[in-house]
Structure formats: C-alpha cells, structure tokens
Amino acid sequence: MGERKLRIMVAKPGLDGHDRGARVLARCFRDAGFEVIYTGCHQAPEQIAASAIQEDVDVVGLSCLSGAHRYLFPRVVELLKEQDASDIMVIGGGVIPKQDFQMLYDAGIREIFTPGASLDSIVEWIKNNVKLT
Amino acid sequence: MKKAEKIRKGDVRTATRLIRNIENNIPEARSTIRNLFPFTGKARVIGLTGAPGTGKSTLIDSLIACYRKKDKKIGALLVDPTSPFTGGAILGDRIRLQRHAEDSDVFVRSLATRCALGGLSKAAGDAVHVMDAMGKEVIFVETVGTGQQEVEIMNHVHTVIVVIVPGMGDSIQAIKAGILEVADVFVINKAQRDGADKLYQELMSMLNMVDSFPGGWRPPVIRVGSLFEKDIFEKNIAELAESIDAHYRNLVENDLLGDRVRRKVTAELNEALQFSILAPILEQLIAEGEFDTLVDKLLKKETDPYTCAEEVAKKYLRKQPLKGVTG
Numbered sequence: 119m120g121e122r123k124l125r126i127m128v129a130k131p132g133l134d135g136h137d138r139g140a141r142v143l144a145r146c147f148r149d150a151g152f153e154v155i156y157t158g159c160h161q162a163p164e165q166i167a168a169s170a171i172q173e174d175v176d177v178v179g180l181s182c183l184s185g186a187h188r189y190l191f192p193r194v195v196e197l198l199k200e201q202d203a204s205d206i207m208v209i210g211g212g213v214i215p216k217q218d219f220q221m222l223y224d225a226g227i228r229e230i231f232t233p234g235a236s237l238d239s240i241v242e243w244i245k246n247n248v249k250l251t
Numbered sequence: 252m253k254k255a256e257k258i259r260k261g262d263v264r265t266a267t268r269l270i271r272n273i274e275n276n277i278p279e280a281r282s283t284i285r286n287l288f289p290f291t292g293k294a295r296v297i298g299l300t301g302a303p304g305t306g307k308s309t310l311i312d313s314l315i316a317c318y319r320k321k322d323k324k325i326g327a328l329l330v331d332p333t334s335p336f337t338g339g340a341i342l343g344d345r346i347r348l349q350r351h352a353e354d355s356d357v358f359v360r361s362l363a364t365r366c367a368l369g370g371l372s373k374a375a376g377d378a379v380h381v382m383d384a385m386g387k388e389v390i391f392v393e394t395v396g397t398g399q400q401e402v403e404i405m406n407h408v409h410t411v412i413v414v415i416v417p418g419m420g421d422s423i424q425a426i427k428a429g430i431l432e433v434a435d436v437f438v439i440n441k442a443q444r445d446g447a448d449k450l451y452q453e454l455m456s457m458l459n460m461v462d463s464f465p466g467g468w469r470p471p472v473i474r475v476g477s478l479f480e481k482d483i484f485e486k487n488i489a490e491l492a493e494s495i496d497a498h499y500r501n502l503v504e505n506d507l508l509g510d511r512v513r514r515k516v517t518a519e520l521n522e523a524l525q526f527s528i529l530a531p532i533l534e535q536l537i538a539e540g541e542f543d544t545l546v547d548k549l550l551k552k553e554t555d556p557y558t559c560a561e562e563v564a565k566k567y568l569r570k571q572p573l574k575g576v577t578g
Binding site for chain 1: 263264267268270271274275276333334337338339340341342343345346349352353358359360361363
C-alpha cells in the first residue's frame with residue numbers, strides 16, 4: 119500500500135568546495151522524485167559513510183573535482199563494507215580521467231559520470247540500477 | 252520481535268530502516284512499533300520550529316554539542332518539505348550537523364514531509380518512538396520552515412522552541428494566534444541584527460498581556476547572537492539549554508508532564524484512527540474509481556460533499572450512522 123521512495127545522498131568528499139555540480143544534481147534528483155540528502159562540502163569519508171547509514175539511503179553519489187578520487191571514493195566503499203552496509207550503492211562523478219575508471223570500478227564504485235553526462239542519463243541509470251527493497 | 256530487540260540495543264541500521272518502512276506505510280513496521288511502544292516515554296523531546304532560514308538546524312547543532320558535554324545520548328529528526336509536483340525532496344538540514352556525524356551517540360535522521368500538513372511528516376511521531384526505544388535521552392525534532400499555523404510540533408514534544416529573527420514584520424504579527432502561542436521558549440536568533448531590541452519588546456508586551464501561564468511558566472525570550480562571535484554565541488546557547496531544562500523541570504514539578512503526554516497520545520490515536528479507518532476506505536474508493544465518480548458528480552453540482560460523505564459512511568461503516576457525519 120505504501121509508496122517506496124528512492125533515497126540518495128549527494129556528498130562531496132575531501133578538500134573541494136566546488137559544489138555547483140553537486141547542487142544541480144541534487145535539484146535534478148529532487149525533480150526525479152527522489153528524496154535527496156545533501157551533506158555539503160569538505161566531508162571526510164567517515165562522515166559520509168556514517169551519514170549514509172543513519173539516513174538509510176539506497177545510493178551515495180560522490181562528487182569530486184580535486185583529483186583525490188583515487189583515495190576518497192574507494193575509502194567510502196570500504197567504510198560502508200566495514201559497517202556491514204555494502205548494500206548501499208556508491209557512484210561517483212566529477213573530473214575523473216578515463217585511466218582511473220577501472221581502478222574505481224574494481225574498488226566497488228558502480229558507475230562514474232564525467233562532465234558532459236546528461237542529467238537525464240544519470241537519473242535513468244539510477245532508476246534502472248537501484249533496486250528498491 | 253527480533254527487530255524490536257535490535258533497536259532497543261541501539262542498532263542504527265534496523266532503526267533507520269524501520270523509520271523508512273513507517274514512512275512508506277509498510278504494515279509490518281506497525282507491528283514492530285507495537286513491540287517497541289512499551290519501552291518508550293523515557294526520552295526528553297525538544298521541538299524547534301520557525302520560518303525558513305531562521306537558524307533552526309544551526310541551533311540544534313549547537314544544542315547537541317552542549318548536551319554531548321553532559322554525556323547525553325542524542326537523536327535528531329529533521330523535517331524538510333516534499334515537492335507537491337514531483338514527490339521529491341531535498342533534505343538539507345543535515346549539512347549543519349555534520350560535525351557530529353562520526354559520534355556514535357548522535358543519531359540524525361532526515362524526513363521529508365511527504366506533503367503532510369502541520370510542519371512535520373506523518374512518520375515523525377513514530378520516529379521519535381524509535382529513537383526513544385533506542386535509548387536516546389534527548390531527541391530534537393526540527394519542523395519544516397513554518398508559517399503561522401503549523402503547530403503540529405506541540406503534539407510531539409515536551410518543549411517547543413519557536414525561533415524568530417528580526418525584520419519579519421510589524422508588531423501586529425506578535426499578537427496573532429497560532430505559532431507564537433505554542434512556544435515554551437522563544438529564541439530571537441541572529442540577535443546582532445537591527446530590530447532585535449524592538450522584536451524583544453514586542454514579544455515582551457505580547458507575553459505581558461497573558462493573565463496566567465500553566466504552571467506559572469512564562470516563556471523566556473533568549474537572544475542568540477552571531478555564530479561567528481563564538482564566545483557570545485556559546486554563552487547564549489548555554490543559556491538556551493538552561494531554559495530548556497528549566498521548562499522540563501517546571502513541567503515535572505507542576506505535574507504538567509502528564510498533560511503533554513496526554514496531548515501526544517491523543518494526537519497519535521487520532522492519526523492511528525485515520526490510518527486504520529479513513530485511509531483504507533479512501534484507498535478502496537480510489538481503486539474502484541468511485542472517488543472520481545463522486546468528484547465528477549460534485550463538479551456537475553449533482554450532489555454536495557456532505558451527502559457524498561454520508562453515502563460513503565453508510566456503505567462502509569455498517570453500524571448505526573455516525574452522528575458527526577449524518578448531523
């Protein structure tokens with residue numbers, strides 16, 4: 119009888135204050151009917167993982183434009199796993215060179231969106247790949 | 252029962268999922284709440300309400316820091332509005348509370364209103380119970396940015412804090428009914444700004460017109476200055492926390508706590524009745540298309556809303572016609 123709503127957290131890990139993209143995405147997820155938790159900038163992976171668990175989100179979307187994604191993204195996945203929450207999906211976006219993709223996939227980042235990805239394609243991907251339990 | 256036990260041990264994942272299932276109206280969630288209910292009623296619940304942007308989340312952040320110094324276990328429920336068009340929501344209150352994210356004794360959960368009126372989400376009452384059963388000692392509830400009439404918060408908390416800022420309107424606003432009446436404590440936030448003294452005077456004269464307060468509790472007006480003047484700000488927050496504690500003591504000493512709890516239980520029973528009686532009927536009416544038929548009839552002026560309601564009541568509530576409905 120109830121309606122199951124998708125919950126997504128948009129988070130910016132590390133020392134990166136460029137949040138225009140993250141805000142645009144948050145707004146676009148809202149318009150797609152998702153419940154969006156936005157954590158703001160300068161978040162430690164530990165803060166992101168703990169918040170994702172407390173908020174019971176289906177997906178964490180990480181945005182990183184600083185170049186530190188090779189450490190920050192896998193660390194969030196690792197922390198979720200440590201806290202028995204590997205069912206929470208992690209995706210990422212930002213300025214990420216192609217040669218880093220495989221390393222991130224291997225670390226458990228499910229999908230990566232880089233500049234040029236359309237908002238619709240991101241929403242579509244989430245709708246198609248997140249199973250509402 | 253297993254889930255209830257996990258929650259009582261403080262398991263965050265089970266608790267937050269239960270809150271989600273309540274939000275989603277999953278029937279199984281209600282039976283878990285049933286099992287938790289006997290273990291609730293221990294926490295102190297503090298509500299913050301006020302217009303958008305008045306600083307409610309920031310105040311909660313500072314109050315959490317204040318109560319953590321006293322080693323209290325904290326819960327916080329933050330409500331933000333759902334879009335009436337898309338059903339989506341941006342829950343942004345949490346941004347202000349992120350310094351507590353890694354503190355395992357602070358559990359913060361954001362809720363979307365799901366278009367409920369009154370400034371809260373329908374799940375808020377049960378979410379408070381969940382945090383209470385987890386052993387949280389102080390629970391903060393933040394409403395959406397409210398206007399004048401969103402007073403639902405008074406049914407869910409022991410102490411209502413109404414947050415206002417200078418520059419929101421002339422003195423006639425202060426004597427209107429509604430949100431200002433439900434305050435147990437007033438905060439004039441951003442009190443370094445122009446107009447704070449005038450606002451203080453207006454509130455004082457509003458309070459001066461009241462003949463008697465229950466338990467003799469005249470709501471104090473606390474001024475909280477700029478966050479960026481740390482010393483003053485922290486002093487103000489300590490004063491606010493003292494007022495909150497004093498209000499609670501006043502409720503206890505004057506035997507008024509029971510009234511608050513009764514108010515809360517009454518509201519919850521109302522909600523449960525809606526959920527168990529009205530909601531299933533509505534659902535069936537909609538599923539069978541009868542609801543649309545009634546709406547069409549109304550549009551053509553073939554009938555009126557009261558007659559419709561009577562017919563529905565006769566059909567679904569089989570016993571004696573209800574007095575309230577049939578008049």
